[in-house]
Amino acid sequence: MKDFVAERAKVLTPSLTLAVDAKAKAMKAAGEDVCGFGAGEPDFDTPQHIKDAAVAALAKGMTKYTPSSGTPELRQAIAEKLGRENGIQYKAGQVIVSCGGKHSCFNVVFATCNPGDEVIIPAPYWLSYPEMVKMAGAKPVIIPTSDASEFKITPEQLRAAITPRTKLFILNSPSNPTGSLYTRAELEALGRVCIEKGVLVLSDEIYEKLVYDGAQHHSLASSGKEFYDITVTVIGFSKAYSMTGWRLGYLAAPEPIAKAIDAIQSHSTSNPTSFAQAGAVAALQGPQDHLKAWLAEYTKRRAYMFQRLNAIPGVSCVNAKGAFYLMPNISKVGLAPMEFSKQLLDEEKVAVVPGEAFGTDKHMRLSYASSMANIEKGLDRIERFCRKRAR
Numbered sequence: 001m002k003d004f005v006a007e008r009a010k011v012l013t014p015s016l017t018l019a020v021d022a023k024a025k026a027m028k029a030a031g032e033d034v035c036g037f038g039a040g041e042p043d044f045d046t047p048q049h050i051k052d053a054a055v056a057a058l059a060k061g062m063t064k065y066t067p068s069s070g071t072p073e074l075r076q077a078i079a080e081k082l083g084r085e086n087g088i089q090y091k092a093g094q095v096i097v098s099c100g101g102k103h104s105c106f107n108v109v110f111a112t113c114n115p116g117d118e119v120i121i122p123a124p125y126w127l128s129y130p131e132m133v134k135m136a137g138a139k140p141v142i143i144p145t146s147d148a149s150e151f152k153i154t155p156e157q158l159r160a161a162i163t164p165r166t167k168l169f170i171l172n173s174p175s176n177p178t179g180s181l182y183t184r185a186e187l188e189a190l191g192r193v194c195i196e197k198g199v200l201v202l203s204d205e206i207y208e209k210l211v212y213d214g215a216q217h218h219s220l221a222s223s224g225k226e227f228y229d230i231t232v233t234v235i236g237f238s239k240a241y242s243m244t245g246w247r248l249g250y251l252a253a254p255e256p257i258a259k260a261i262d263a264i265q266s267h268s269t270s271n272p273t274s275f276a277q278a279g280a281v282a283a284l285q286g287p288q289d290h291l292k293a294w295l296a297e298y299t300k301r302r303a304y305m306f307q308r309l310n311a312i313p314g315v316s317c318v319n320a321k322g323a324f325y326l327m328p329n330i331s332k333v334g335l336a337p338m339e340f341s342k343q344l345l346d347e348e349k350v351a352v353v354p355g356e357a358f359g360t361d362k363h364m365r366l367s368y369a370s371s372m373a374n375i376e377k378g379l380d381r382i383e384r385f386c387r388k389r390a391r
Helices: 015-031 050-058 072-086 101-112 128-135 154-159 183-198 227-228 255-267 274-285 290-310 336-347 372-390
Strands: 095-098 118-123 139-144 166-172 200-204 231-236 251-253 366-367
Touching: 015 336, 050 366, 072 251, 072 274, 095 101, 095 255, 101 166, 101 200, 101 231, 101 251, 101 255, 118 128, 128 139, 139 154, 154 183, 154 274, 166 183, 183 200, 183 227, 183 255, 227 231, 251 255, 290 372, 336 366, 336 372
Parallel strands: 118 139, 118 166, 166 200, 200 231
Antiparallel strands: 095 251, 231 251
16 A cells, blocks of 8 residues: 655654553543643643633634634733733734644744754753654754753853754743753853854743742843844743643744744634633733742642652652753663653553653653642652662
8 A cells, every 4th residue: 555644744753741641541541540740731720710701702702713823912912911021022913823832833843944954952852842843854953951950051062063054942941841940141141152153042931930939930032132033932821821721822923933934824723713812811911810829839749749759769850940840860760761651650550751752861750730649649659669679
């Protein structure tokens, strides 16, 4: 039979995070007591006023096509939010609303990268970045980091990785999967290298509102015109408003890039869901007091998980400054992360995502967007699993 599958599809690796989460849910559905640390979504509900706005939009008949890049009301609300909170001045026409932050990242890569271009990605990375680059026919160039650097790259590492083929640098702060957070000075040092070398930056800031210990999130594009001109800022509604299933994200970009993405989106997904966009306007313009309670709970869970992980034989862990993940180093346990996670799920009914999914052979990712009861029980099982192997 003739092979009808495109080469670009053959090089892709399915999402391990979704696969782990799906297997854990299937085991739970079969009646097994599974502790899941895999999912990258808040365990809180979407705030009620956001849901009410979407319901009201449905009742008013907001069920038709919108402009491909989002409703004028939402694009304007996003532009105002970016100016007010991030210190970046964009016109509404530079804002593209998409079907999630993931879709925004894909659109940026697809709109800017040609076959043969190179895209620099620090590791550990969000597992979809390299796959997006490969789909565009470009080449992922991975820069490894370590626990010692809190998983952050240096300007020297970035400069050394840049070649004449380098088109894009993907920067994720706060980071999935590590929880690392760059200071403004660190961001600007990396940005200056990109300005000097003519490299575009995809600044993925989806976890912007989830930061701890008095740390602050900074948007690279806010550091001045030179930075603004080489940066595409990607954010969304999934993490700060627990709207993962709503599939709404957005980006803000220099006008030529925004226009290119608008054209691409008009021929791919058309517009994001109409009534969901009404909810997103309410999210940006309504009360934000839910975040204080969420952050207090995340802070408590993070502290507990950090302490417990570092007390387990063979495990060490860098504390997160943002997002809702910890990335413990399990290299001294004696199992590669993939085998570790497989045996852990089989023996102890605990689901974690192995580091190989994120470009590391020493770590696993645990999400603390989960109840404290689940975290306590799961860590008891992980400790038991590791102690058996430490004997």
